[in-house]
Amino acid sequence: MKQFFVFIKKEFRHIFRDTWTVIILLVLPILMLVLFGYALSTDVKNTEIAVIDPSRDAATEKIISLLDLSDYFNVSLTVESPDQIEDVFRGDNPGLILVFSENFYEEIMHTGEASIQLIADGTDPNTAVTIYNYATAIIMSYQQELLRVQSFPYEINITPRYLYNPEMKSSYNFVPGVMGMIIMLVCAMMTSISIAREKETGTMEIILVSPMKPIVIILSKVVPYFFLSCVNLATILLLAVFLLDVPIAGSLFTLVILSFIYIFVSLAIGLLISSIANSQIVALLISGMALMMPVMYLSGMMFPVENMPLPLQFASHILPAKWYIAAAKKVMIKGLGFSSIVKEMLVLSIMAVVLISVSLKKFKTRLE
């Protein structure tokens, strides 16, 4: 038992005496969360709009002021003729150009039909679509206002409501994703690197030729990173709630239990990598290429799994992070209870049991 504690103490010394390790372990998670929460947000706000308005009547002015008043747009430019559109995009580069038809108000009143053209910069399709949707929604609201004035006999009201995330904040999506990524990074990468370092510097040789049982060696390598993952989990959740205003809608207890299982899975993966890798750089490459990249791209954090081609969807299903992120979203954002994440819990638990037993079995009591 004393061996165990001394070993853990030593492990913490390694961690805290290396500036870069400390940065990766404790600062990077905060940085990532803040980055994803603010800078890398996919929300579109304050988009510049240019307007081509040959009518200049009550209707067009109303629409323009509605757009300008919203959080999403700033009407900053008036363009005289449609010929200048190209130039405008090259020069001021607005997010959207609004082109009203001539005699807009009169057309609506008399023929009941007037048109607006929305021209967006298609080089970034996601943003273009988002801007388009926002603008359409605002124009539609004006139309409804008109209808009410005219007391039109029939009316279909479309009221969109985004459940669980009424403001459509991207941080609701990113917080569980960042949690999944950070835990994998801390547990799998750092554990495998720290074991590989002992192999690389030869200290593993001495420790193996000692009365320490392999299971004690493994446990004392794993416990510090388990502890640090818990610290990270707490930091991320606190930041999420108090800084990014992402609530924990469901039970915190369920979320913690879920995270613990995921931490076990990640630690086991780290052990498994270290049994293959004999040097730190190999451990780093394997955990970087084989873990971080798929977690980022395939776990559903950035791109929806449903849109992926089948082979990638399959790959996504064997990623522990995918199950964790899905379950964490259910608990954190949707506020669902334990019963709704049974499937994810089960998958993660089976992964944990299998990976831990394989990695214990693969841990070598000799050099080869």
Next chain:
Amino acid sequence: MSNTVIHAENISRKYGAVQALSEVSFDVTKGEVFGLIGPDGAGKTTLFRILTTLLLADSGSASVEGFDVRNQYKEIRRRVGYMPGRFSLYQDLSVEENLDFFATVFNTTIKENYHLVKDIYVQLEPFKKRKAGALSGGMKQKLALCCALIHKPGVLFLDEPTTGVDPVSRKEFWEMLGNLKRGGISILVSTPYMDEAEKCDTIALIQKGSFLKIDSPENIVNDFGHSLWEVSGKNMFALLKDLRSFPGIRSCFPFGDTHHVTFSDESISSDKLKKFLELKGHEDTFLRRGKAGIEDCFMNLSHEDDIL
């Protein structure tokens, strides 16, 4: 046989296509310093790893303190001290922290066994707060030896402990080994330095995975069996070439500032050689009888087939 601490029988080990060890057998008796002498790549480290239970031999058997390296490795790991070839301590831990860590890992405390490492540790004491990575080569080796000794092992395995260490520290290190030996610890040590061989009780000359000879350093030197001549001159390189072309020469190797020469026919006189060399244009050659050292024996044994 109870006096045998290490027993190895026909140990062979391959790495892929390379035969690292072939049919190696030897015994180390209690309280003896047994030296493995051979160049890099001779198979010394492989042998250490097999005996310290870190590697399995392909064939053959070995035991340490009566325990089989294959099946009873846990017992062996409790009883031996091992110092791997490169510096294998934690560079980011201080001297004191390293020693404390290894003491605890081996189920003991610095206090309990301080007397074992005292002689060595007093030299490290002034630097005990310093990180191990910032120590000099000699100091590192002393610390590593302390860490290998702290749990009172019956057998010490030291793999090239003096490689990369300055001559003064090397000398000190061997003095320490002498003290440990007097304390009853058996030591298996390897070195590429031939001059260190004389400090062992028994040495095994190892080359390309095979033992050339196992005996005490004195016996090995006495068994050299040829008279040895030291030859020096102005142009040493040309001299070596011409010496090798001398009829009746048996062996000729460069050794520092002289060439060591043996003749296949002991009756050949030095005058004859001198004349031969003069004809080849070497003036002022200097010849004298020398005493064979371990290195001569090693060269002699390892070049048995192609002696020149």
